[in-house]
Each structure stands twice: as structure tokens, then as C-alpha cells.
Amino acid sequence: MAETRTTSTKVGEKRTPANDSDDLPGGVVEELAALRVIVEGTAHSTGAEFFQTLVRHLAQAVGAHYAFVAEFASPGTRTRARTIAFWSRDGFAENFEWTLAGTPCEDVVHGNLCHHPSGVRQNFPEDRLVVELGLESYLGVPLCDPEGKVLGHLAVFDDRSMPEEPRKLLIFRIFAARAAAELARLHLEWELRASEERLRDLYEEAPIAYVKEDLQSRFIRANHAARRILGIKPEDVPGLVGRSLVPDTPDAQRRVQEAFASVGRGTDTRGAVLEFRRKDNGNSVWVQWWSKPEPGGKYTRSMFVDITERVRMEQEKARLAAENVYLQEEIKSVHNFDEIVGQSPALLEALDKVNRVARTDASVLITGETGTGKELIARAIHSASRRHDKPLIKLNCAALPSGLVESELFGHEKGAFSGAISRRVGRFELAHGGTIFLDEIGEVPIEVQVKLLRVLQEREFERVGGAEPIKVDVRVIAATNRDLVKLIREGTFREDLFYRLNVFPIALPPLRDREGDVPLLVHLLVTRFAARVGVRIESVGKATLERLNRYPWPGNIRELENVLERAVILSNGPTLEIDPEVFASTPADRPPDANPPRSPGPEDEGRAVTCVQQTTPLESLEAITRNHIVAALEQSGWTIDGPHGAAKILALHPNTLRSRMQKLGIARAPHEGRP
Numbered sequence: 001m002a003e004t005r006t007t008s009t010k011v012g013e014k015r016t017p018a019n020d021s022d023d024l025p026g027g028v029v030e031e032l033a034a035l036r037v038i039v040e041g042t043a044h045s046t047g048a049e050f051f052q053t054l055v056r057h058l059a060q061a062v063g064a065h066y067a068f069v070a071e072f073a074s075p076g077t078r079t080r081a082r083t084i085a086f087w088s089r090d091g092f093a094e095n096f097e098w099t100l101a102g103t104p105c106e107d108v109v110h111g112n113l114c115h116h117p118s119g120v121r122q123n124f125p126e127d128r129l130v131v132e133l134g135l136e137s138y139l140g141v142p143l144c145d146p147e148g149k150v151l152g153h154l155a156v157f158d159d160r161s162m163p164e165e166p167r168k169l170l171i172f173r174i175f176a177a178r179a180a181a182e183l184a185r186l187h188l189e190w191e192l193r194a195s196e197e198r199l200r201d202l203y204e205e206a207p208i209a210y211v212k213e214d215l216q217s218r219f220i221r222a223n224h225a226a227r228r229i230l231g232i233k234p235e236d237v238p239g240l241v242g243r244s245l246v247p248d249t250p251d252a253q254r255r256v257q258e259a260f261a262s263v264g265r266g267t268d269t270r271g272a273v274l275e276f277r278r279k280d281n282g283n284s285v286w287v288q289w290w291s292k293p294e295p296g297g298k299y300t301r302s303m304f305v306d307i308t309e310r311v312r313m314e315q316e317k318a319r320l321a322a323e324n325v326y327l328q329e330e331i332k333s334v335h336n337f338d339e340i341v342g343q344s345p346a347l348l349e350a351l352d353k354v355n356r357v358a359r360t361d362a363s364v365l366i367t368g369e370t371g372t373g374k375e376l377i378a379r380a381i382h383s384a385s386r387r388h389d390k391p392l393i394k395l396n397c398a399a400l401p402s403g404l405v406e407s408e409l410f411g412h413e414k415g416a417f418s419g420a421i422s423r424r425v426g427r428f429e430l431a432h433g434g435t436i437f438l439d440e441i442g443e444v445p446i447e448v449q450v451k452l453l454r455v456l457q458e459r460e461f462e463r464v465g466g467a468e469p470i471k472v473d474v475r476v477i478a479a480t481n482r483d484l485v486k487l488i489r490e491g492t493f494r495e496d497l498f499y500r501l502n503v504f505p506i507a508l509p510p511l512r513d514r515e516g517d518v519p520l521l522v523h524l525l526v527t528r529f530a531a532r533v534g535v536r537i538e539s540v541g542k543a544t545l546e547r548l549n550r551y552p553w554p555g556n557i558r559e560l561e562n563v564l565e566r567a568v569i570l571s572n573g574p575t576l577e578i579d580p581e582v583f584a585s586t587p588a589d590r591p592p593d594a595n596p597p598r599s600p601g602p603e604d605e606g607r608a609v610t611c612v613q614q615t616t617p618l619e620s621l622e623a624i625t626r627n628h629i630v631a632a633l634e635q636s637g638w639t640i641d642g643p644h645g646a647a648k649i650l651a652l653h654p655n656t657l658r659s660r661m662q663k664l665g666i667a668r669a670p671h672e673g674r675p
């Protein structure tokens with residue numbers, strides 16, 4: 001083994017170039033030349049290129065055959081190193097990796113400058129490189145970051161001896177300082193890149209949607225969640241105008257305008273609720289959206305979460321609430337459609353049509369005078385149809401101010417939003433799967449008729465104030481007591497709508513044309529009212545029945561119901577009698593064919609009204625009942641029980657009378673004493 005002299009200086013010891021140069025008489029020129037080489041050679045390069053330039057010039061400057069700069073092979077373990085640039089005699093050699101133990105570099109990476117002027121081969125027989133290259137000498141220095149942490153090392157070595165020369169050492173140190181600075185810079189850059197990558201991953205994979213956009217809502221960046229919610233591909237992102245995905249409905253536009261107006265102020269803490277259409281399939285998505293402008297004021301960072309599911313649930317809740325209200329109204333009205341009474345050929349013909357059409361989905365137009373049973377027939381069609389377990393939704397088009405008919409039929413989008421989506425569901429949506437019964441169809445305002453026509457033709461419509469088409473599967477049954485053909489002539493009813501509705505017409509005969517049906521109806525209705533009022537009626541007087549039969553019933557069955565209900569309330573015994581006076585001032589004695597009563601229309605309002613006023617109670621039935629009970633009480637001196645009591649006069653059980661008095665709020669005035 002050759003004699004070796006090893007110098008080892010701990011990193012951090014003060015060995016400045018100035019100290020070394022003091023020992024260098026006349027070496028200044030060479031140092032300057034070396035410095036120039038290093039500055040000029042590396043000034044414009046960084047990274048791998050910088051290190052290549054550095055090792056080449058270093059080898060030249062110190063007159064060694066070999067030079068390399070190396071770093072730790074993996075940042076965690078410091079047992080292996082790899083070269084970043086390796087100058088070998090007269091060219092760059094391939095970089096390589098090696099285990100530090102048993103090599104001259106081992107001591108260097110622990111923070112020491114090591115100089116082996118000779119004998120390296122003998123001292124490090126396990127080092128393959130040393131042996132292969134037949135090395136004699138080695139000079140190595142650790143490369144540290146500003147905090148003193150060793151990042152790698154710089155070494156020159158030779159197959160000749162390398163005597164200790166302070167001038168060479170100085171040059172070597174200058175190169176080392178440059179290399180250390182670049183290595184430290186690279187490490188910082190890597191760390192920065194890694195942390196940026198981590199942030200990018202976080203941004204990209206975050207479950208919340210993030211978008212960077214300009215104040216015109218032009219997208220700059222959108223993370224994965226944002227792209228997924230809006231149905232956009234990565235290549236769609238740059239330049240996509242977010243607002244172009246907002247549907248063109250007044251409500252959606254208003255929301256987005258308000259949201260962007262508040263961006264300058266920073267959006268409110270609850271987040272704006274916005275509606276978008278997905279770019280890929282046009283489906284509706286709802287998001288809760290927050291946005292904050294960047295300090296420069298040119299861009300804004302937006303963040304949103306998908307709340308479509310929540311909104312749908314709220315909409316469904318609203319729909320169910322509307323349905324619930326409607327169904328409760330329905331329950332309150334008594335449906336006796338199982339009791340269509342009559343055997344007149346005219347009625348049987350109508351019922352035969354009901355049977356035929358019920359099985360189909362055809363639209364039906366029921367015509368007939370008022371009170372002929374049009375609604376009853378509509379219900380009968382629905383309950384005999386395949387839709388019977390779905391709702392039958394009714395709308396009396398004459399019962400609403402014309403301005404409300406449209407929103408009642410089709411629903412409307414409501415503007416205000418304070419945490420919940422508020423919209424009104426129309427009758428058509430409620431009837432989905434079932435039947436809609438449009439009573440008094442002749443009263444539908446002409447402007448709404450177009451929309452109605454579209455539902456009939458295309459089975460779709462938009463809510464008032466909405467743009468989204470809504471598909472429905474609804475069977476339409478309409479009814480009217482007006483002459484629609486006349487309305488068409490007058491220009492208040494659309495002909496095309498008429499033909500759409502009139503696919504299957506059913507004309508209900510007026511009661512006066514239903515021969516033999518009056519006695520059957522009288523029997524049914526008297527039994528029903530007697531049970532309801534709580535009186536016992538066994539028969540109807542012969543003369544009364546005759547009068548009922550002869551009377552032309554301009555108000556049809558509804559009028560018959562009213563007359564009979566009043567008669568039952570006023571009845572005094574088991575045989576129902578009706579005062580001939582009830583019919584006296586009516587056209588009852590007139591032969592029906594001579595001057596048949598017509599249903600009241602605007603053109604003959606005066607006559608019809610007179611007729612109805614004469615035959616129907618002017619007061620409500622409740623008022624009549626009340627007056628009648630009070631009259632009986634006054635006659636009995638407010639005595640309820642006993643042979644001369646009011647209960648006896650009224651043929652009621654005393655307890656029934658008491659409860660009825662309580663219900664109607666009948667009480668004796670204080671000065672009349674207690675009953």
C-alpha cells in the first residue's frame with residue numbers, strides 16, 4: 001500500500017479563499033482565470049447543464065483527469081450516492097450510483113473535506129471505481145445548503161498523485177461553493193414543485209368544486225368535482241363561460257345576476273343557490289355557490305357543492321304538500337258516483353258511451369245543462385279507466401279569476417329563495433298518471449287555450465315563468481254547459497282546441513228528457529236527505545210526485561236535490577209533501593216541449609235567473625234550517641221536550657234538536673229565559 005497523506009477539514013471551519021491565497025505568491029492570475037472560467041461557463045445554465053460545465057472546468061482548473069458532482073441517491077437514506085455530472089479524462093461519462101461505505105466519499109458526505117494526495121487504491125481496495133480507474137489521489141468536499149445540511153459532494157481524482165497545493169484547494173473550494181449554491185437552489189425548486197403538486201392534487205381531488213374564473217365567468221381552471229357536476233371535459237374548461245350553462249329562465253337568470261353582483265362584496269355566507277344545465281346532457285343541476293374575488297380584482301375563485309338531490313326533495317315535498325291540500329279538498333266533497341240513478345233511454349245511451357270510452361285514453365268532452373251530472377260522469381269515466389288508482393284532479397275554470405287559471409293549471413316558478421326552492425305545482429302535474437277534469441272549459445281565457453292545446457297535442461308544457469318543458473301523462477276530460485261552437489264563432493274559443501277536446505263527446509240529457517228518471521231520483525235523494533237530517537220519511541205524496549214529474553227542472557238534478565233537501569227539512573210527517581207554491585210561480589205547468597227551459601247563458605241571463613230564483617232557495621239551507629228550528633222553538637215557548645215541545649213539532653229526538661241548536665248557534669235571548 002502506498003503512503004498516503006490525508007487532510008480532513010470539518011465543514012464549517014473557517015477556511016476562506018483569502019486565507020489560502022495568502023500562501024499563493026503569484027497565483028492570483030490563475031485564480032482569476034479559474035474564476036472567470038467558472039463564472040462564464042456556468043452563468044447561463046442551471047441544473048444538469050450547469051453541473052456538466054462545472055465539472056469540466058473544475059477538472060481543467062485543478063489539472064485532474066476526473067471530476068464529479070454527486071447527491072444522495074434517495075433523500076431519506078444517506079448510504080448511497082449518484083453522480084449528477086461526471087467528467088472522465090476528456091469527456092462526460094455516464095452517471096452512476098454507488099454505495100458510499102468503503103469509498104473515499106464516505107467521510108466527505110459526513111461533512112469533511114478529504115484530500116488523499118496518493119495511495120487511494122491501496123486505502124480503498126473495495127471501491128470498484130478506484131480500482132478500475134487505477135486511482136492514486138482524491139479530493140472531495142461536501143456540498144451544503146445555507147443551514148449546513150449536506151446535500152451532496154464534489155470530488156476530483158486522478159491516476160497521478162495530487163500533492164497538497166493551497167492554490168488548487170482554493171479553486172476547488174470556489175467551484176464547490178458554486179455547486180453547493182446550485183444544488184441548494186435545485187433542492188428548493190424540487191421541494192416547491194412537490195408542494196405545488198400536492199396542492200394541485202388536493203385542488204383536483206377535493207370533493208368540493210373549485211373554479212377560477214374571470215368576472216365575466218370565463219373559466220380559467222376547474223377541478224375534477226366542478227367538471228363532474230357541470231358535465232364538462234378538461235379540454236372544455238379554458239374559456240368556457242360558466243353563465244352560458246345557466247338556463248334561460250327569469251328565475252335562474254335572476255339568481256346568477258344577484259350572485260355575480262355580490263361577488264364584489266364577497267358572496268353571502270349561506271351561498272347563492274344557482275341552477276345550471278349540464279354541458280354534456282342538458283340535465284338540470286342545482287348548486288350552492290360561494291365566490292371571492294382575488295385581490296387584483298380580475299379573477300374570482302368560486303367554490304360550489306351539488307345540492308340537486310336536496311332541491312329535488314324540496315320540490316317533491318312541495319308537490320306532495322300541494323297534492324295533499326288538493327286531496328283534502330277532494331275528500332271534503334261527497335262523491336256518489338256509484339249512484340248514477342236512471343233508466344231513461346237518454347241516460348242509458350250516455351252511460352253506454354261512458355263504458356266504451358273509459359277503457360281508452362281519449363279526451364272526452366261532456367256537454368249538458370247545468371246540474372245534469374257532468375262531474376259525476378267524469379268521475380265515472382276515471383274510475384272505470386286504467387288510471388283509477390291515480391288521482392282525478394278537477395279544476396273549475398269558471399271559479400277562478402282568468403289571470404289565475406294558467407298558473408293553477410300549469411303551476412309557476414316562484415322567484416324568492418331563502419334556503420328553499422319555492423314553486424307552485426299546477427293541476428296538470430298533480431294529475432300525472434291520472435285524469436284531469438276541466439269543468440266549465442268554455443271559461444278558459446283565450447290566451448291559456450294555446451297552452452292547453454299544446455298539452456293535448458304534445459303532452460308537455462312549461463310552468464308560468466319557467467322554461468323547462470314538463471312532460472305529463474294525463475287524460476283530459478272537459479265539461480261545459482256553454483255552446484262551444486257559438487263561442488268559436490264569437491272568437492272566444494279556439495276551434496283547434498275544440499276539436500282536440502271533442503274527440504269523444506258525451507251529451508248529457510236534461511232531466512226533462514229523462515223520462516221515468518224523476519221518481520227514481522226522488523226516491524234516492526229523499527232517502528239520502530232523510531238519513532242526513534235525521535227524519536223518517538216513508539213515502540212521497542202522490543200530488544207532490546206528479547208535480548215533481550211535470551216540473552221542467554231548468555237546474556236539473558242539482559235543483560231537484562235542493563228542492564227535496566228543503567222539503568225533507570220542512571217535512572212534518574212520514575209522507576213527504578211539497579207545497580204547490582214551490583212550483584206555482586215556475587213554468588211547471590207549461591208543457592215542456594212547448595217552451596223547453598234552456599241552461600242559463602249570458603245571452604239569456606235575465607230569464608234564467610228569474611227561473612232559478614223562483615225555484616231554488618234564496619237563503620242557504622243552513623239559514624232555512626235555523627229559521628225553522630227557531631220558529632218551532634218560539635211556538636213551543638222555547639220548550640224542547642214534552643208533548644208540546646219544539647222537538648215534537650220538528651219530529652226530532654230532543655237530543656238531536658239540542659245538538660243541532662248548538663251547531664247552528666241557536667240560543668234564547670237572555671230576556672226570554674232559558675229553554
Ligand SMILES: Nc1ncnc2c1ncn2[C@@H]1O[C@H](COP(=O)(O)OP(=O)(O)OP(=O)(O)O)[C@@H](O)[C@H]1O
Nearest residue numbers: 339340341369370371372373374375376481557558
Ligand atoms: N244520474 C244521477 N244520479 C244521481 N245523482 C246525480 C245524477 N246526476 C247528477 N247527480 C247529482 O246531481 C248533482 C249535480 O251533478 P254534477 O255536479 O255532476 O252536475 P254538473 O253537470 O257537473 O253541474 P254543473 O254544470 O253545474 O257543474 C250532484 O250532486 C250529483 O251527485
